[in-house]
Amino acid sequence: MVPYKLKLLNCIMLMCMGACKSEVQSKHSACHLEMMKSFEEYEYIQEGDIMIGGVLTVNSYVKFLKHPEDNSIRILCMEAVPEYYRQFIDFRYFIEQTNNNTALFPNLTLGYHIYDSCGDPRKAVRSVLQILSGTREPVPNYSCVGKRNIAGFIGDLTSETTVPIAQILTLYGYSQISYGATDPLLRDRAAFPYFFRTVQSDHHHCYLLTELLKHFGWTWVGVIRLDDDAGDREFQLLTKYFSNNGICIEFSTKINIKANKYSSDPHIAKHKEQLQKSTTSVIVLCGTVSIAIAEKFSLLKDVLREKTLILATNWAANHMMYYAIEVFNGSLGFMQRLLYSLNGPKVKAFLASIHPSKYPKDKLLEDLWMQHHLCSSSNEYKNKIYDYLYPYSLHNCSGEQHIQDIWNIDNALHSPRVHLAVNVLSHAIHKMHMSLSKLSPKQNKRLYSYRYQLHHYLKVLQYEVEGVPYTFDEAGEFKSQYWMYNYMIEAEENVKVQYFEFNPLAPSEQKLIPADIKWKTGQCRIPRAQCSDTCPTGFRKASKPGTQSCCYGCAQCSEGEISNVTERENCTRCPDMEWPNEKRNQCVARTEEFLSYNDDVISICLLSLSVVLYLCTVLITTCFITYRDSPIVRANNRSLSFLLLVSIKLSFLSVFLFLGRPVDITCMLRIITFGITFSIAVSSLLAKTIMVCVAFKATKPGSSWRKWLGVKLSNSVVLFCSSIQIIICMTWLAISPPFQELDIHTSPGTIIIQCNEGSAIGFYSVIGYMGLLAAVSFVLAFLARSLPDSFNEAKYITFSMLLFCSVWITMIPAYLSTKGKNTVCVEIFAILTSSAGLLFCIFLPKCYTILLRPEINMKSNLLGNKYK
Structure with missing residues (x-):
């Protein structure tokens, strides 16, 4: 297939030859010349005291051809776009309104010199040079109209045409306001100090797009870009913004901008295959x-x-969605918010006045009448070309056609971008003119060249709309808000556009006002654009090798961590005093674990057992008090027996200190109480054993042991042995006392409230000393177990110490291997069993004798070898 540009050129040549086939060859060049004259450049001049240059895009297609006479290059511009022509009307309308308003520029008029760039950079450069030189053929650095005072320039629509214009105007010092260029390159104030624009750069647009995708949770998208510099530039920016915000590009494909609706694109099949696979x-x-x-x-x-x-x-x-409404149905996009509307009565009246009969030299207007009203031109060559290019038949029009009837030229949401640019420029010119007019005539003459002054006034200009000030930022961009639009096809292919504000800085739930969006699927459900399913709360993203970051699995949060929002990269660890719930999406207070008085069956059993044993001890004590003068009570040091009973009762009562929520004071008391009470008890047994041995030695005639008989020795033994334990305990309390400890590491989700010994040396010193006393008592009692005495209790002490040592020896590994309240249970069990062993092994046989065998409890049996 012949490309469209070549086809158009061939078409022109063929039509020229067809029109001149009856002429001689010399007339062919004349025919060609007439054809080219049909497409003279679109130039509009209105002289004024202050001139504004304009390079606007109206035609969307351009072709360069050689002139048959001088071989110079001529430019053919085709296909005028109605909405672009409306922007040109806005330019002229503002100039007319300004000149009618004498208050703004008294004794001065504004003029303009406008060219159509046709969307081509070469044509744009040529147009600027033509305006500056004032000639048909551009002459750089030379002006044929030296008195013309050009203050600044408006234009252009695209970055491709605006950048070269800005480069030229920067050299000459002219201020320029673009109404559509978004290239971030133009933000460089060092390279483009005089450049301004009524739009914002691609950086801001990419930011808006990124925030929109994030708002809907779209992280897996495709990109269709046009095969031009702008497409490549925007794609690079999008890739950067998407990457920084966790958005992945599944695919990107280029659409060939050279191919068009009149020619086929060999890559269409490839594009379709790629889109189908996505x-x-x-x-x-x-x-x-x-x-x-x-x-x-x-x-x-x-x-x-x-x-x-x-x-x-x-x-x-540019309202391009209207050209393929089936494709763009349900689409979303951004448009700069309209600061004001150009749909008032005066604007409509001015628009209605635009007619070829009023402006017969307006070639753009003539082209629009041919394209949209099918009105034939007075130029027969132009008619032949249109007949050949378009499947329409031209005819003579009656003159009743109106410009408002041209599709999309009077769009209700038409953006006054050009009007705003001219408006802002004129306000800056006004402020500058008023400032310079106050100077002396000599200074005024020297500074009257506006081009060197205007950009200073544009920088500080505050343009107000409905009381709201708008300014250019430091990069020369006009700051404004944006609308998000939603295109929908209604009955009979009518297009309805829903516009609403999108504020990327607002909270997520407030960004869309309203959020009633119509999707292509016809459902209210937001389209899905994710590579992987959304990780719910309680889970985190888990990357998959060899895939993009948006393609991941979901892994449950680790122990002690939560994820309370979806799509979390990492889970959050709960505070020390909290723990995740079962779903691991919320931190809840940890369960406190300690041996409570009433919430635990084990504690109730131990408490009941302690009370029962205490009551048994009370009964035995009562029995001993009742029969305190009986031989069996008096035979083995009655005072030591009562002291032993008291210490046993205290050991049973010390169990209460081990129950309930531990605090620092109970932690200190529980260890110290059982250590001292048991030391007193074992010391009493040791004293009893020593007294048995002394009594046996004293029975021998002339023995020197008689002087040790009495309470002094026994009391001294008890006092000395107990004092050592008391000293150890006091030292422990003074250096590193026990304290309450919150253990959050042993049991997940549980706070074990326990007592920390403070000093392990102090704890094991207490236990070790108590074990030493028990061991000495056991050895002495074992050696004295067979001494001849009817009431010899050494054998009972032997059994009690054997039980006592066995309990505490087995308690140590059990104590070290358990945690939490189980450790406390081990301690309580050791206290109860060892105390019960002392109680029953020492006093139960005597109670049996006192209560059930009173005949044995007689003084006559004291010297007997055994019971009768």
């Missing part, structure tokens, strides 16, 4: 839009039927 439902478009590209999307409508398209600002501002 799993995402959301596709982002980037690049410089044109009518040909917008209409080309209709070729992809079968594979884009279920895809939601996200569009950049230039797509929405």
